[in-house]
Amino acid sequence: MRAALFHGEGEIAVEDVPDPTIEEPTDAVVRITHTAICGSDLWFYRGQREFPTPGRVGHEPMGVVEEVGSEVTHVQPGDRVLAPFWISCGECEFCRKGLHTSCVDGDSWGGEMTGAQGEMIRAPHADGTLVRIPDRYADDEDVLEAALPLTDVMCTGHHAAVSAGVEAGDTAVVVGDGAVGLCGVLACRRLGAERIIALGHHEDRLEIAEEFGATDTVAARGDEAVDAALDLTDGGANHVLECVGAESSMDTAFQVARPGGTVGYVGVPAGVDEAAFLETAFGDNVTLAGGVAPVRAYVDDLLADVLQGTLDPSPIFTKTVDLDGVPEGYRAMDERDAIKVLVKP
Structure with missing residues (x-):
């Protein structure tokens, strides 16, 4: 598969990387259909924050489930899903408090972990992290673009x-x-x-x-x-x-x-x-x-508003690129030519 990687200040390249696989019974593999470039991505892009090099980039995934581990019950292959920028188990003390960003087994997308700006991701803690979009909206492009900002911004x-x-x-x-x-x-x-x-x-x-x-x-x-x-x-x-x-x-x-x-x-x-x-x-x-937003605690309520048509943040996307266009997307955001870039791999 292909994915975007960070190679140093101002350097993003789209390269071949190994396909993700199920590593734990709680994992899922998701084919990315929509993702985005975030303003916080610009900190490492500009050399203002440490980031692994080379490192996978992107933390706002939406796509279709391709495969699930033996212990996953919340989603199944074919489901349309989105995921918060922070991976969380959904079961620990902090997840139960609604503070999923402090999950005892949490992680972020990108870096040494699989990144969302690519063709597929491995999603750990699939039951705790992935948010299913109802089937009736699974191919509604307007709804999907309105829902994508719920992964983060x-x-x-x-x-x-x-x-x-x-x-x-x-x-x-x-x-x-x-x-x-x-x-x-x-x-x-x-x-x-x-x-x-x-x-x-x-x-x-x-x-x-x-x-x-x-x-x-x-x-x-x-x-x-x-x-x-x-x-x-x-x-x-x-x-x-x-x-x-x-x-x-x-x-x-x-x-x-x-x-x-x-x-x-x-x-x-x-x-x-x-x-x-x-x-x-x-x-x-x-x-x-x-502080850092516990997206998983809010996403269900906000998604309900998106689905009923009362919430639409999609106008923040002022530029759309494919996977090959991700380096140009970073440049556009860095130079203030775009508010937020929508990526459709």
């Missing part, structure tokens, strides 16, 4: 909103106009927020934020963005979503939070010096909540 944006305490009638500020930030806007609307203020740097992305339910948008950086958000909220919001992970975005999030408010953070931290924003948080009694 839609559930991550939802985690930010939940962690920030967003409820019906609230005002929320979303920091970041990438795929996660845009999904955070969708999540705030889904939870009933009355006012949603999206902060970003790109007018075209903020237009999508408006389509997703943002009542106000701010296209500015630094102090200018903070001042605009404070003016719009009359001194700050009680609910702030940090959806980037950079030091500047963390600073902005805490500066626009109202004293006593909550920042829900889900941006993968990169180069963050916590001292500055913690000083603001301490002084204003602002709560910091969130």
Whole structure:
């Protein structure tokens, strides 16, 4: 089979690799039909995070089950499935708490593990990890593209909103106009927020934020963005979503939070010096909540909304490539020519 591999900063290549096989009775083999390139993939692509070289890439799989191990009961060959970015057993203490990203036998896709940006994957803990899409939607391309973001960014944006305490009638500020930030806007609307203020740097992305339910948008950086958000909220919001992970975005999030408010953070931290924003948080009694999103805990509820047509994050995909086009997809996202790239191997 063929798959995309990382060979060093700025280097992605599509190569022949061994076909995946059943290694444990709890495994499944899935043929990938849809996957994506994530903003967090850019950290290693840009040389800003350690990653195995050569290493398989991609952590947002959707496809059709080809084979299952002898102990798998939840799915069978022919089922259409998607999988969260984190593999989880579904049975340990943390999975039972809904904290699947702390699974005692968990793992991530990619690196030394099978990666989703390829023709097939081996899915460990198939019963705990794979999410079945009902047969009636298995070939509905619109539904599949709307469901694919549930493997990561839609559930991550939802985690930010939940962690920030967003409820019906609230005002929320979303920091970041990438795929996660845009999904955070969708999540705030889904939870009933009355006012949603999206902060970003790109007018075209903020237009999508408006389509997703943002009542106000701010296209500015630094102090200018903070001042605009404070003016719009009359001194700050009680609910702030940090959806980037950079030091500047963390600073902005805490500066626009109202004293006593909550920042829900889900941006993968990169180069963050916590001292500055913690000083603001301490002084204003602002709560910091969130972290890596336990997608498996959210995906069933969000998938139900996708299937009934009330949730559609697919507009975040602004470029589509085949497997050979994955290196170009990375370039497009790195250079901000695409918000998120859809891959159809």
